[in-house]
Amino acid sequence: MKSEQDYRVQLGKVKNLPPLPEVSLRIMNAVNNPDVSVDEVVEVLSLSPSLVARLLGLANSAYFGYSGKINDLRKAIIQVLGFNLVKSLSLSIALNVQLDTRKCQAFDAHFYWLQALTAAVLAQKLSAKTQVDVLQPATVYTSGLLLNIGVLAAVFLFPEMMQAVFNRCQQSGQSLKEGICNAVGVSHYKLGYLLLNRWRLPAIYQTVVKEFENPDFGESEMLLISLHQISQSMASLINKGMPVDITLYKAELELLSIPAGYAAAAVEQIVTSRDDIQELATIISS
Template sequence: MSAQHIENLSKELCSLDDLPALPHVALRILENIKNPDTSMHQLAEILAMDPPLSAKVLNVVNSPFFGLSRKITNLPHAVNLLGEESLKYIALSFSLINLFKKSQNRLDYSRFWRKSLICAVVSRLMAKQVLSGDAEDMYLLGLLHNIGMLVLAQSRPQQYAMVMEKTDSQDMLLHHAENEIFGCSHMEIGAFLLTEWGLPAGFAIPVSHHHYPDSLETSDSRYRDRTRILHLADEIFVFLYEDNSALQLALVKDLLEHYGMSETIKLEDLLNQAFHQIDPLLPFFELERDSSMDYLKILEESKKELFNLSFGLTRKVQKQEEHIGTLSRLAYRDGLTRLRNFQSFQEAMDREMAAIERYGHTSILAMVDLDHFKAVNDAHGHAAGDQVLRSVGRFFTENIRKSDVVARYGGEEFVLILSRTPVDKGFQILDRLCAQLAEMKVEYKGKKLSVTMSVGITRMSPDEPLPKSELLWQADQALYTAKHQGRNCCSLWSQT
């Protein structure tokens, strides 16, 4: 949706007769905010114009929200002690809360203002930790950051009912549903309204991006941090008042980490302070106290649930990793003999050839074929043949070094790499293995089966570097020679 469309819609919505005019006191306070030259005495005079408002402000001044050690009995004293920034935002919040009265739409006004108040207090507390001098601004921002919802709900009640229906029936995020119906969300509408009221960019810009702080393109770190605090305050409210609190706690912690605030803002301390400040304020905003709410208890229970959930997920991930590891190993192992398979051998040979080139040592490549293996299958069945193959696999594993490689090449063929082994030594080792295998008996259904092997040997040398295919061909030709020499023997590749 274009920026021009959003601006036109915002102007239309914010100028409708259905929207109430700002109270005179609120207008005077806004003028006071815009004019930095106004005095503290003038603010006290403005507040004195509305006695009920003045009484509410004094009640808040003497509440745990400010934590004063002695009671304040008049507005000039309060302004002198706390400063005009604090009091004008408190006063403005009381003026605005009655501005939008409940109307015939599906918006829960009580929940809306409860959320706004909680976000205001939480934003103020976080700002004290991470934003120097911005705490009172953040109180007003927290209170007004969702005001676009009120504009949309009051100016277009039927369409906003459709928005609420989408959030309920389709489990859609509110601002996504607003975008579908209106072409913009409460963020843009709220930012426009604050600008119309004359509040500075430090208010409108954070409101316009508070659901997506990372999308805010600005070089002003204060705007960015204000937007992030609003986002965090929103998510903390969700943690306290909606389901899946354990997962929401994980999200809040992740956001604190992502925004670089995890060392400064301690969630337990934040919630403890927030609870003691919010609870006394609720009656002033015509909101009922909820005796069942215990922020620290919610936090503690969510921590336990998150731990249990994390532990369960960790075990599940571990089991999956173990399963993946098993599958990975199986992918490189022959299912019958548990030796390396053809693919694994190819990779091992590549590594050995690279090591030979780098370090200059000699290794032995040997092709092995079990003699008369078909006769075993024909005489005793394929199960007997499988037992022979498994036994030969164990034989090789038990009789070669861990640094050597043995693999089932296919059928009754095996292949070996004797690493860092000269030709004469390699021939002796393989000749000895031939003799040992010939003496071994394979037990199968009470029978003792004999097995022998023929071995073809070639040298892998840095002096005569050859392609892998050529080396395998040489070993295969040497194996062919061994078979023609009567089997159960070794043959070394020779060009002659």
């Protein structure tokens, strides 16, 4: 059993969370700007050679089946990858590079990004049917990707301890959330909030992570949180190959003014494109 002093020592290591580089911040701002042009995105992404290399590698992969050789990022975006895909992938890759999790062999980075992408894309699809200001598609997608970033932070900060946590969870059936709380002393949502606060990201992203499991939170961001709660639950079922019963989410969908039929169609689209999302998760985690 860990003492309170042990927990304080562990949380003291949070100060070692890496700052968000200026390049990554500029990338995040660019991909979240609905009016940004292709040339502006190319200019910002070019500040990160590793990101450009990853995107060019994707454009030249058999996955897209392009017959020629792509050596230019702008050409890759226009002729092969598509603008929206590049904007979506860039943020995920930047986060994955910033929080290196390779020291923890038990951490399944592919599954982490599969769940993150599935939930974020589903939330974004569902938000398209709402008229709520806080549910702008770019905000929904980015907050979905950032929601569980505390897991990455825990693995980055405490690789050996998290190795034991993952092994224990696999053997005992304990939830990862409970395992992290027991080992670190706080939930991964708390760690995620501390990281986003250190990075000085927009308050709405900090609020969603900080208040995600707070049933008494009643501010306007609660609608965004509710949307992510639904999407996280549905994404988990989808990635387990289980059916999604839309009727179980009736109250939440009504609160968000999302028709059940529309939600069912969005889930079916995600299920149909699951192989594509799997491929993107592989690219991000490699």
